[in-house]
Amino acid sequence: MMQLKEKKPKEKCKNLGEERGEMNSGSRKSGRKKATPKTPGYDTMIMNHHPRRYVALKVMYFGQRFYGFSLEAQMDPTVESEIFKALEKTRLLIGDKTEIQYSRCGRTDKGVSAVGQVIALYLRSKCKDIDAHNKHSGETVPEEQDGQPGEIDYVRVLNGVLPKDIRIVGWCPVPSDFSARFSCLSREYKYFFWSDNLNLSVMETAGKKLIGEHDFRNFCKMDAVKVHNYRRNLMSFEISPCDMRFQGHQLYAIKIKGSAFLWHQVRCMVAVLFMIGQGLESPEVIDALLDTRTLRKPQYLMAPEIPLVLLSCEFEGLKFLCSSDAGQALHVHLENECRLYHLQAAIFHEALLSHLPLSNGAENKDASSNGVTRKKASHVPLMSRETEPSYEERRAKLETAKLRA
CATH class of the missing domain: 3.30.70.580 (Pseudouridine synthase I, catalytic domain, N-terminal subdomain)
Structure with missing residues (x-):
């Protein structure tokens, strides 16, 4: 197979790298390794x-x-x-x-x-x-x-x-x-949602209770095999409007910054905040769920996954580079994708207006664009619900299974 060749650059690169034949760990010896094909023609x-x-x-x-x-x-x-x-x-x-x-x-x-x-x-x-x-x-x-x-x-x-x-x-x-x-010093997430009839002021008051170092075992999907510490530090929480409206409803975003997050933590927190915003729960339920004496998580559905975005990851001193050509191509690509999704939204909107009117001409008051329902009569308070097994109970079950194996 012909050896791949690269043209000698006119200017030498700055900064770091590694010459051929050197491994990424000091404990490994340098030298040529046996060829392992990756894809056809890849040597x-x-x-x-x-x-x-x-x-x-x-x-x-x-x-x-x-x-x-x-x-x-x-x-x-x-x-x-x-x-x-x-x-x-x-x-x-x-x-x-x-x-x-x-x-x-x-x-x-x-x-x-x-x-x-x-x-x-x-x-x-x-x-x-x-x-x-x-x-x-x-x-x-x-x-x-x-x-x-x-x-x-x-x-x-x-x-x-x-x-x-x-x-x-x-x-x-x-x-x-x-x-x-x-x-990574911190990670920041955004969760987009429509205002509908949510009480945003109460939601923000409740969300501020999440700031600081807490045990978030009741705001995650517990993995008792791999995760043994459920304390995490949330640095900031805010709710702000976005530059978009639909049928009189304003698009908002919850922005949460923390050092690290548990499995499904953001979606669980948002789900509880939606209940509070609908008046189904009081802000004090946050205190109860963060209380380390609440060992078992009440059963509730997470917020939908599509509106959630990993916004940024913070590192000390990193400055990411992008060439002018690559940056321009990226801008054009993202702009075209935005236009395409707006066109698709226009088609769905046309169907909504022209072909599928509600028989009584009224809104469905029990439906929510945020993936949650508003049926107050059927809502069971979180602290009165069936609960999941505690961390200790899960660990005991795992140990019993090991002994039987």
Whole structure:
């Protein structure tokens, strides 16, 4: 097979990287590894002749058609699986997944979107003089709008092969001890919803009770096998209007920032806030659910997944780069997607106005565009509902199962 060749860049790259033949861990010996085909024509041994560098990629995606972000999901497609297909197709990967020191900031669930997800991994580079140990700190990355001279335009190359609902929006060189998960200082989510007849003032009062460090075991889907500490720190909470209205209803967004989140935590918190906004629960139910003496979570449905967006992941000193060409192409792509979805909305609106009028001409007062109902008479107070097993009960059941095995 012919050896892949890269043209010598006119200008040398700045910052970090790693010369060919070096592994990402000091405990591994350098040298050529046995070729492992990835896709037809992909020869890892030949690819190992190229230098590589450790980078962070900022990713956005519209999650509706994906079974979550993580490649380990039982169903396909996932966002991560599509990203790795693109990385292999563009021959940016060197070696297999165990050698690229891969990490992700968050594992969004089925249907959840992101505009600021971050992943980190080793990628092929054009640069020959990059520091072999990636000692560079992200704090000193120059603020260049056109990327780095002579380096691969990672944003442009990957966006050229990714599906239209996934886009890379920036990249940044990072040190070898960087972890997209553990180096993250905070994560911020937005949850969009229609105002309908919700009492936003009461919702905001209740939401402020969530700020601070609390035990959120009653606001998540408990995983007693992997998670043993349910204390998390919420830094901020706010509700604000968006620039959109429909049939007299204003679109709003709940914005929540925290150091880390439990499984389904945001959707559980939003579900309880909707009950409070409808007058079905009082704000004091937040205090009761945060009370560590409330060991068992009441049974309730989470808020729908589609309106939830991972807005941003905060890291110290990272400045993501995007070339002018890649940035312009990204802007045009997103603008076209916005236009397309507005056209689709116009078609549904036309059907609503012209073809499917309600027989009595009245609104359905029991329906809600936020995926919850307003039937006050049938509402069972949260603290009076059937409960799920406590963490201690789940652990005891697991230990019993181990003894029987």
